[in-house]
Amino acid sequence: xxxxxxxxxxxxxxxxxxxxxxxxxxxxxxxxxxxxxxxxxxxxxxxxxxxxxxxxxxxxxxxxxxxxxxxxxxxxxxxxxxxxxxxxxxxxxxxxxxxxxxxxxxxxxxxxxxxxxxxxxxxxxxxxxxxxxxxxxxxxxxxxxxxxxxxxxxxxxxxxxxxxxxxxxxxxxxxxxxxxxxxxxxxxxxxxxxxxxxxxxxxxxxxxxxxxxxxxxxxxxxxxxxxxxxxxxxxxxxxxxxxxxxxxxxxxxxxxxxxxxxxxxxxxxxxxxxxxxxxxxxxxxxxxxxxxxx
Amino acid sequence: xxxxxxxxxxxxxxxxxxxxxxxxxxxxxxxxxxxxxxxxxxxxxxxxxxxxxxxxxxxxxxxxxxxxxxxxxxxxxxxxxxxxxxxxxxxxxxxxxxxxxxxxxxxxxxxxxxxxxxxxxxxxxxxxxxxxxxxxxxxxxxxxxxxxxxxxxxxxxxxxxxxxxxxxxxxxxxxxxxxxxxxxxxxxxxxxxxxxxxxxxxxxxxxxxxxxxxxxxxxxxxxxxxxxxxxxxxxxxxxxxxxxxxxxxxxxxxxxxxxxxxxxxxxxxxxxxxxxxxxxxxxxxxxxxxxxxxxxxxxxxxxxxxxxxxxxxxxxxxxxxxxxxxxxxxxxxxxxxxxxxxxxxxxxxxxxxxxxxxxxxxxxxxxxxxxxxxxxxxxxxxxxxxxxxxxxxxxxxxxxxxxxxxxxxxxxxxxxxxxxxxxxxxxxxxxxxxxxxxxxxxxxxxxxxxxxxxxxx
Numbered sequence: 001x002x003x004x005x006x007x008x009x010x011x012x013x014x015x016x017x018x019x020x021x022x023x024x025x026x027x028x029x030x031x032x033x034x035x036x037x038x039x040x041x042x043x044x045x046x047x048x049x050x051x052x053x054x055x056x057x058x059x060x061x062x063x064x065x066x067x068x069x070x071x072x073x074x075x076x077x078x079x080x081x082x083x084x085x086x087x088x089x090x091x092x093x094x095x096x097x098x099x100x101x102x103x104x105x106x107x108x109x110x111x112x113x114x115x116x117x118x119x120x121x122x123x124x125x126x127x128x129x130x131x132x133x134x135x136x137x138x139x140x141x142x143x144x145x146x147x148x149x150x151x152x153x154x155x156x157x158x159x160x161x162x163x164x165x166x167x168x169x170x171x172x173x174x175x176x177x178x179x180x181x182x183x184x185x186x187x188x189x190x191x192x193x194x195x196x197x198x199x200x201x202x203x204x205x206x207x208x209x210x211x212x213x214x215x216x217x218x219x220x221x222x223x224x225x226x227x228x229x230x231x232x233x234x235x236x237x238x239x240x241x242x243x244x245x246x247x248x249x250x251x252x253x254x255x256x257x258x259x260x261x262x263x264x265x266x267x268x269x270x271x272x273x274x275x276x277x278x279x280x281x282x283x284x285x286x287x288x289x290x291x292x293x294x
Numbered sequence: 295x296x297x298x299x300x301x302x303x304x305x306x307x308x309x310x311x312x313x314x315x316x317x318x319x320x321x322x323x324x325x326x327x328x329x330x331x332x333x334x335x336x337x338x339x340x341x342x343x344x345x346x347x348x349x350x351x352x353x354x355x356x357x358x359x360x361x362x363x364x365x366x367x368x369x370x371x372x373x374x375x376x377x378x379x380x381x382x383x384x385x386x387x388x389x390x391x392x393x394x395x396x397x398x399x400x401x402x403x404x405x406x407x408x409x410x411x412x413x414x415x416x417x418x419x420x421x422x423x424x425x426x427x428x429x430x431x432x433x434x435x436x437x438x439x440x441x442x443x444x445x446x447x448x449x450x451x452x453x454x455x456x457x458x459x460x461x462x463x464x465x466x467x468x469x470x471x472x473x474x475x476x477x478x479x480x481x482x483x484x485x486x487x488x489x490x491x492x493x494x495x496x497x498x499x500x501x502x503x504x505x506x507x508x509x510x511x512x513x514x515x516x517x518x519x520x521x522x523x524x525x526x527x528x529x530x531x532x533x534x535x536x537x538x539x540x541x542x543x544x545x546x547x548x549x550x551x552x553x554x555x556x557x558x559x560x561x562x563x564x565x566x567x568x569x570x571x572x573x574x575x576x577x578x579x580x581x582x583x584x585x586x587x588x589x590x591x592x593x594x595x596x597x598x599x600x601x602x603x604x605x606x607x608x609x610x611x612x613x614x615x616x617x618x619x620x621x622x623x624x625x626x627x628x629x630x631x632x633x634x635x636x637x638x639x640x641x642x643x644x645x646x647x648x649x650x651x652x653x654x655x656x657x658x659x660x661x662x663x664x665x666x667x668x669x670x671x672x673x674x675x676x677x678x679x680x681x682x683x684x685x686x687x688x689x690x691x692x693x694x695x696x697x698x699x700x701x702x703x704x705x706x707x708x709x710x711x712x713x714x715x716x717x718x719x720x721x722x723x724x725x726x727x728x729x730x731x732x733x734x735x736x737x738x739x740x741x742x743x744x745x746x747x748x749x750x751x
Contacts, residue, residue, distance in 0.1 A: 005711065042685075138646075
């Protein structure tokens with residue numbers, strides 16, 4: 001049988017009350033912040049997982065920003081090559097017309113002028129800028145890559161960026177690859193020759209160039225399609241990132257978050273327990289002070 | 295007739311004994327709330343030779359010395375656990391919590407800035423962002439390192455205070471040793487003095503994990519890990535002085551022969567302060583230093599082979615760390631890149647400027663490479679490892695502190711049960727003494743009447 005002294009009773013009451021007060025405080029904090037884990041010591045394993053997830057979040061967000069900028073350049077490049085394709089279609093029409101014996105030398109001279117202005121148009125498209133970047137210059141992005149006669153002064157570099165974990169996309173195609181790739185048609189050279197031939201009224205030469213002109217046009221159209229495919233890659237990357245962000249958000253919630261309903265129920269229970277301890281203590285104190293022996 | 299006088303004497307004894315009993319009960323009631331007070335008991339004995347009756351054999355404290363020692367030891371354990379838990383909690387705060395601006399997030403953003411630079415290396419604002427994020431990172435790392443050093447300096451201040459407090463208690467014990475010796479030599483038990491001495495020793499246990507034992511003369515010897523600091527009425531005070539090499543305080547005693555106590559105070563508040571200062575903090579600082587060293591080394595290795603916007607190569611991004619130790623506090627941007635956005639080496643081919651972003655991509659890739667801890671993990675994993683290890687030690691320290699506190703409460707409860715005052719009990723005792731006193735005085739009256747009858751004969 002234990003001997004119970006006054007100080008044991010007081011200590012016991014005090015402990016009951018302070019323990020329950022702590023429980024209420026903790027439950028309140030969890031309910032207010034929605035976080036079960038606020039510092040690593042609360043649950044080191046979950047805290048570590050939370051940190052890793054937040055890192056992943058950062059990476060995805062930064063890739064998203066990168067992807068947006070890449071998209072601007074890719075879309076503009078695709079647009080430019082679309083227009084270039086149209087211009088080259090017109091050139092083919094001119095060649096077909098000029099091959100017809102019925103046209104006069106003066107008319108062919110007119111067509112030569114038109115070819116010259118189409119060439120100027122292609123040069124302007126090749127010197128397209130997006131946010132100050134010459135997109136068809138390869139790595140040499142700070143100066144116009146095409147001279148007036150179509151000479152290319154850029155380089156052959158592809159600027160790649162990471163748009164999703166493990167997924168890189170080239171933001172550009174060098175102008176040389178579009179208009180004068182190795183083993184392909186040198187479009188500007190063709191246009192220059194065509195202009196000369198038309199000025200010289202050389203119908204046979206004009207007629208002979210039609211296949212190459214067509215090949216040149218298809219080359220530009222294919223280059224445009226490359227941009228189209230890359231834009232598709234960007235879309236897929238965006239989906240990957242979105243899924244990744246959802247996974248991160250739900251992972252964070254389960255690692256360090258707390259369910260709102262649960263936390264409110266905890267709070268109510270803790271408050272109840274505290275009320276109980278307080279009322280028990282006050283009753284005990286009353287009984288002690290009414291002790292008949294004193 | 296002699297018998298009657300004897301009986302008077304007997305009654306007299308009884309009156310005095312019951313009076314003393316009442317006084318002791320009264321003293322207990324008065325001290326019911328006094329901390330450290332042990333209930334006193336009157337041991338009544340029958341008187342063996344004439345005039346017989348009852349006397350107070352002794353007044354003693356209701357005390358179980360074994361239990362007292364256990365409570366003292368547990369007090370030391372609890373003080374240790376709580377102090378360590380507090381200090382580790384502070385370390386956890388220094389290293390940042392979940393969310394901004396944690397060290398981990400700052401590292402992520404630093405690598406992110408290179409990823410963003412890769413979109414357009416010619417953009418000055420993106421280059422400046424790289425430098426700004428680099429500054430954020432070096433600042434976060436060096437602040438964490440200096441936070442740890444500050445905590446060590448702070449511990450030293452607390453240490454001096456606690457040692458001074460311990461010396462005060464030691465002097466108290468010595469003084470009480472002498473007083474108790476004098477009082478008990480005169481035949482009087484020095485119960486209150488013993489209570490006070492027990493209180494001082496309990497505080498010493500909490501402060502420095504001291505142990506004590508009593509010799510046959512009632513003198514208490516106090517020791518720290520077997521080194522006597524109080525013997526009889528003489529004291530060997532604890533001293534502190536700054537170490538020549540580390541600048542941190544060493545604890546020792548010196549009465550002609552110096553005994554170093556740094557590794558020997560293993561319990562109590564001081565034990566915890568020393569443990570945290572000399573083991574926990576240096577260990578985390580070491581990990582932080584290793585991270586800083588690995589970061590600077592791996593980054594510089596790639597950066598210095600690449601080209602800035604001005605076509606210059608061979609520049610470091612971070613100042614080269616002299617050694618692993620101290621690398622965290624010293625981490626900073628190299629003078630070559632500070633305030634010079636063009637110096638950020640984003641290109642690998644000086645003829646491919648300004649659009650060459652392959653250098654920026656390579657630097658961003660370091661995030662995923664195992665360049666830390668001897669090639670076994672990424673830099674991000676290093677940081678997570680540090681935060682995780684601190685978190686784990688905090689968690690463990692807190693749960694140990696709770697456990698030790700529970701054990702202490704339980705032992706204190708047992709001691710209270712043994713040695714505490716129950717007011718009802720004392721009331722009942724007083725009642726009993728009172729009745730016995732009444733009865734004894736009745737004896738006096740009775741004998742008085744009997745004597746009167748004889749004298750009238």
